Amino acid sequence: MNIYRLVARAIELSKVSHAYIISGGDEEALSLALYLARGVNCLASSGKPCGNCSSCRKIDSSNHPDVSITETAGAFIGIDYIRRLQKDIFVKPYEGKKRVSIIRQGERMTVQAQNCLLKVLEDPPGTGIIAITTANPVSLLPTILSRCQILKPDSERRIPDVAPYRDILKCFLDEGFVRASAETALLVKDDERSVEDFLDYSLLQLRDALVFKVAQKEDLLYIKESDEFARETAARYTLDKIGRLFDAVSKARENLRLNVNAQLAVEVFLLEIQEV
Numbered sequence: 001m002n003i004y005r006l007v008a009r010a011i012e013l014s015k016v017s018h019a020y021i022i023s024g025g026d027e028e029a030l031s032l033a034l035y036l037a038r039g040v041n042c043l044a045s046s047g048k049p050c051g052n053c054s055s056c057r058k059i060d061s062s063n064h065p066d067v068s069i070t071e072t073a074g075a076f077i078g079i080d081y082i083r084r085l086q087k088d089i090f091v092k093p094y095e096g097k098k099r100v101s102i103i104r105q106g107e108r109m110t111v112q113a114q115n116c117l118l119k120v121l122e123d124p125p126g127t128g129i130i131a132i133t134t135a136n137p138v139s140l141l142p143t144i145l146s147r148c149q150i151l152k153p154d155s156e157r158r159i160p161d162v163a164p165y166r167d168i169l170k171c172f173l174d175e176g177f178v179r180a181s182a183e184t185a186l187l188v189k190d191d192e193r194s195v196e197d198f199l200d201y202s203l204l205q206l207r208d209a210l211v212f213k214v215a216q217k218e219d220l221l222y223i224k225e226s227d228e229f230a231r232e233t234a235a236r237y238t239l240d241k242i243g244r245l246f247d248a249v250s251k252a253r254e255n256l257r258l259n260v261n262a263q264l265a266v267e268v269f270l271l272e273i274q275e276v
Contacts, residue, residue, distance in 0.1 A: 003153055004035060011039040011048050016098075017149040018124040020131045021140065024153040026105060029133035030069075032153055033102045034059060036131055037067045041096035055096055066096040071104035082109070082116040089120060089128040099128045106132035107139040114141045121147040138203035138253065142246050146211045165201040166229060172273050173233065173245075184266045195262045199253045199269075206246045209233035213242060248272040 010016050020036065022029040038049035038056045041064070049056050058064040068088060070081050085101050093099045103109070109117070120130065121144065130148075134140065137150065164183075171180035187194040208230040233242065252269035256262065 003032065003151055007032070007036055007151070008039060008048065011036075011042075012046075016040055016129065018129060019121050019148040020129070021106070021137050021145065021148045021150045022131055022133045022153070023135070023137045023150060024133075025135060026133065028153045029135070030102070030104055032151060033100075033104075033131040033133050034067075036129070037064075037098075037100040037102065040098040040100065040129065041066065064096065065094045066099045067102070068100075069102045069104050072108060075108065077103065077106075077109045077113055079110065079112045079116050082113045085130075086116065086120050089130065090125045093127055097127075099125075101128065101130050103130065103132045106134040107136045109140075111141070114144055118143055118147070138200055138207065138250070142207055142210050142243060145207045146214050165198045166205070168198060169202050169205060170229075173236075175274075177270060177274060181270055184270075185263070188263045188266060195266060196253070196256055199249055199256065202249045203246065203253065205229065206233070206242060206249060209237070209242050210239070210246065213239050245273065 016036075020033075022032050024032070035049060038051070038059045040048075041055045041059065042048035042050055043053040043055050044050035051060075055064065059067050062069075068085075070077065070085050072078075072081065082103075085103070089099055089101050091099065103117075117130075118141070124130075132140070132144075132148065137145065168180055168183045168187075171177070171183065184195065184198070187198055208227075212230045213234040237245075248269060251272060252265050255265040255268065
C-alpha cells in the first residue's frame with residue numbers, strides 16, 4: 001500500500017501513533033510529515049487531508065499555530081531546540097485537534113538533544129504528535145528508534161538484498177568470527193559501499209531486535225522480511241547485550257563516516273564485537 005494511503009487510513013481509523021520517524025530524503029520526508037499534520041487537523045468530514053479546508057491551507061502556508069518545524073541552519077540541533085519543543089508539545093492545541101511537532105533532519109540532533117526528546121517519547125501528551133524526518137534513521141539512539149513508528153516514503157532507496165548481510169551478522173552473533181572476517185574482507189575488496197550497507201543493515205536489524213524485546217510487536221519492525229531473525233535475537237540476548245551490540249556497530253559506522261579505511265573499520269568492529 002502507498003505510504004500516503006497508509007497514513008490516511010490510520011487517520012481515518014483514529015490509529016495515529018504519538019511519534020513517527022519518517023525515513024527518506026529531506027524533501028520527501030518533510031512532505032509526508034506535513035501530510036500527516038494536515039490529516040490529523042483536517043476539518044473535512046472524510047477524505048482527510050482534504051487540502052482545501054482552512055486548517056490544511058494554513059499548514060501549507062506554514063501558518064498553523066499547532067504545527068511547528070524544529071530545524072537548524074547549523075550543523076546540529078542542540079538540546080535548547082528540544083527543550084522548546086518539549087515545552088510546546090504539552091500545550092493544548094490552540095486551533096486544531098492535534099499539536100504536531102516536526103523535527104527536520106533528525107540525524108542532526110546531538111546525543112543530549114535526543115536524550116531530552118526521549119523524556120517526551122516516554123510520557124507523550126495525548127494531544128501531541130512528534131514526527132522526526134531523517135535520511136539516516138540508524139543515526140538516532142536505539143531508545144528513540146524503539147519508541148517511534150517508522151514510515152518510509154516509497155521512493156526511498158531500498159535496503160539492499162539482506163540475505164548475505166544477515167548471514168554475516170549471524171556469524172558474528174554465533175561467534176563464527178573466522179568466517180565473518182573472511183566474508184567482510186570480501187566486502188571490502190568488492191566495494192566499500194558494501195561495507196556501509198552491511199553496517200546499516202546490521203543497525204536496522206539490531207534496532208528491530210531491541211523493539212521486539214521491548215514491545216513484542218512485529219508491526220513496528222523496520223525490516224519486515226526478517227521478523228523471525230528479530231524474534232530469535234530478542235529471545236536469545238538481554239536488552240543490555242543487544243544495546244551493546246548496537247553500539248559496536250554504530251561505532252564502526254561512524255568510523256566509516258569519518259573516512260576511516262573500510263578494512264580498518266571492519267577489523268576494529270570485529271575486536272569490539274568479541275568483547276560484547
